[in-house]
Amino acid sequence: MFLAFSPVSRDSIRVSVHGVSMFSSITSSISDLRFHFRWRAITVVILQRSWRSSRDVSGLMAAAESLDSRYNDTYPLSPPEHTASGIRYRIGVIADLDTNSRSQKDNTWFSFLKRGHLLVSDSGDSVSVEWDPETVGLESHLSEKGRGMELSELVAFNGHLYSVDDRTGVVYRIEGNRAVPWVILPDGDGSVSKGFKAEWLAVKDERLYVGGLGKEWTTVTGEFVNNNPEWVKLVGFHGDVEHENWVPRYNALKKAADIKPPAEFSASLLQSSVSHDLQKSF
Secondary structure: OOEEEEEEEOOEEEEEEOOEEEEEEOOOOOOOHHHHHHHHHHHHHHHHHHHHHHHHHHHHHHHHHHHHOOOOOOOOOOOOEEEOOEEEEEEEEEOOOHHHHEOOOOOOEEEEEEEEEEEEEOOOOOEEEEEEEEEEEEEEOOOEOOEOOOEEEEEEEOOEEEEEEOOOOEEEEEEOOEEEEEEEOEOOOOOOOOEOOOOEEEEEOOEEEEEOOOOOEEOOOOOEEEOHHHEEEEEEOOOOEEEEEOHHHHHHHHHHOOOOOOOOOOHHHHHHHHOOOOOOOO
8 A cells, every 4th residue: 555645734634545535634732742753754664665666667777778788689680491492581682773763752762672582492502582572662851962762782780671872871770661860971081071982781790881982082084082982881789980991901902803993892892801701681
């Protein structure tokens, strides 16, 4: 039973029991000091109970925050299915429509997400793909210079699907049929007022690596402008971003491949250099 006492006047108090109010007048003629002692004692008990309750709630909140602070390493996101014909993986692909991503709607840009299954035979010598009948349309109102939602890559990270727009530098979290903006990546060292032209994603050590063209930015005639596309962004699962200068790494790769600048590596080679076991199934 919970009792709540509230003073009404100098000589009276109000007692509530489970929301039912009772009024009791205590006149100054009553001089029994034991009553005042009991009232103070009950008040202390109620305060103690309230403090313990608050402490318990704080503990629950701390536990929830601790849970959120852990990286979700679930991969693939959908467990593979073992069938009579082989192992069936859940897969997905996303579209980079370039200039065709602009919608007829005002201030809207879009992309498509296609889901399906990849079947690998038990012998491993054959594969087949079966697509879902529905194609998911993803929309955004974010753009740079009239272009947006040119999604270059799709990856599983921290228990979710993520993609990145190579025009705005926005990393989107894919939630069902929605593209939710998560972080914005500026070009170069992070101090440039232009979106990062992201071309590839990879996951390593609980961080999302976001890379660009992997070559110098040049004019149409091949004249050097800057090294901004040779920076790589390291995104933590809380959305924190580090900007790393990968010019020495790219130069080492080019030297090993005997490639003279300006030149770029394909995204698949760069992904493999970050994560040796990069897979596409989810």
